[in-house]
Amino acid sequence: MKALVLEDINRLKIKEIPVPQVNEDQVLLKVFTCSLCRTDAKMYQQGQRDLVLPRVLGHEICGRIDGDKFIVWPGNSCKNCEMCQTGQENLCDEMQVLGFHCDGGLAEYVCVSKECLFPVPESLPENIACMAELLACGINALEMANVFKGQSVLIYGGGAAGLLMALAALSRDAKPYILEINPDKLKKSKAFRRETGIEDVSNDMQFDVAINAASSIETLTDGISRVKKGGTFCIYSGFTGDSSVSSKLLNEIHYRQLTLIGAYGCKSNQMKEALDILDKYQSQVRLLIEEIINLEQVPEALERVLSGHVFKYVVEFNK
Ligand SMILES: [Zn+2]
Ligand SMILES: [Zn+2]
Incomplete structure (x- = not known):
């Protein structure tokens, strides 16, 4: 499959890599859209605390499994620690995040834990649904405040x-x-x-x-x-x-x-609320798309993301 791999800081390459193998808790999601985040741009240029290289970046993901549309909560927590047990799984020390610790959505396929999938209403297009993660982080801030x-x-x-x-x-x-x-x-x-x-x-x-x-x-x-x-x-x-x-x-x-x-990151239940909001405000959220791009255009787009003057770049895989 085609993937965008961050091999090292400042070295981002389109590569042909094997389709990832799922374990018993995971499913293989065919990626339709993945929006770019400021953190992706920072990882590309200077690395990040949780980044493990080499890595397929991308944590704002929408895709399909057997025709059904899903978004992904990009975290994967241990479920046993005090934070996980008290509904603060975004603070789990064992947290593994797609696009940080394990391969993310800037590839044709991504391995995802089943419990991290949230069904997307058919009425909500993939190029808007992928913004659910960023919105969920905002919801988390409102909840914390x-x-x-x-x-x-x-x-x-x-x-x-x-x-x-x-x-x-x-x-x-x-x-x-x-x-x-x-x-x-x-x-x-x-x-x-x-x-x-x-x-x-x-x-x-x-x-x-x-x-x-x-x-x-x-x-x-x-x-x-x-x-x-x-x-x-x-x-x-x-x-x-x-x-x-x-x-x-x-x-x-x-x-x-x-x-x-x-407030840091988001919790899985906030993804569902984010989807409802995106569905309700579809036409307004569309105004936040800077440009729909393909995988080859990502390195250049990340440079512009760092300038801080652009809205959301959405990578579409059938583009
Ligand atoms: Zn992000
Ligand atoms: Zn935990």
């Missing part, structure tokens, strides 16, 4: 991750606001924001919850100042660079009784 009906949620970053998170907030009847400092990116999301009714942020607004879908440390300092007393800031995106946090900022958390919480 305990966002409920009627709350205002400030989301830093108007890329696909932030905009999908905003959709998830809308679907739980919260009020999302997007803060994007790059005017080009803001312009790019204009149609999406208009069609979904996501409002702009005015300077003096205060929010129940703030979440960063952007990696600058300023999102934290600014976000802490913009949440109401008793509010929550959720760290969804890891921070880049080496910055220290001032005690003045920490005292803000103390005096105003704020909650600071982290």
Whole structure:
């Protein structure tokens, strides 16, 4: 089969490799679409904590088995540890992730654990369904921040991750606001924001919850100042660079009784909720597709993903 293999940092090759062999817990999924994530681009250029080389990348996968359409929760946890037993399998130390520890979806076929498959409604096209994983990560952030009906949620970053998170907030009847400092990116999301009714942020607004879908440390300092007393800031995106946090900022958390919480990845049950949201907002989510590409175009697309100015590249295998 044809696969895109990351042989080493900065060395990505289209190769002919054997179709993978499944074990008794797995099934072979024929990949139809796999969308590219910023993490794929980072792995390509600088590696990643959980990356084991050589590797077929790709963890935002939609495919078919015997004609039925599925998306994939890319994790595979041990099911026995304290984290797994308490419904926090995304924190399992033994976690094996498709496209990180084992081969992912940028290939014609991928081996998937049966329990990681979620059926996709026939009405939902593969090139939208593959975004379920990214959306599920946004749902996880909203759950960690305990966002409920009627709350205002400030989301830093108007890329696909932030905009999908905003959709998830809308679907739980919260009020999302997007803060994007790059005017080009803001312009790019204009149609999406208009069609979904996501409002702009005015300077003096205060929010129940703030979440960063952007990696600058300023999102934290600014976000802490913009949440109401008793509010929550959720760290969804890891921070880049080496910055220290001032005690003045920490005292803000103390005096105003704020909650600071982290969110990383997603849990399998959040994939199902993500599918329902994608199905409901199909026409809007379509606006987040930068381009539908083939496997050969991936290395070039990953370069552009790193620029941070593009929406989702979706690799289609019959293209
Ligand atoms: Zn990802
Ligand atoms: Zn575990």
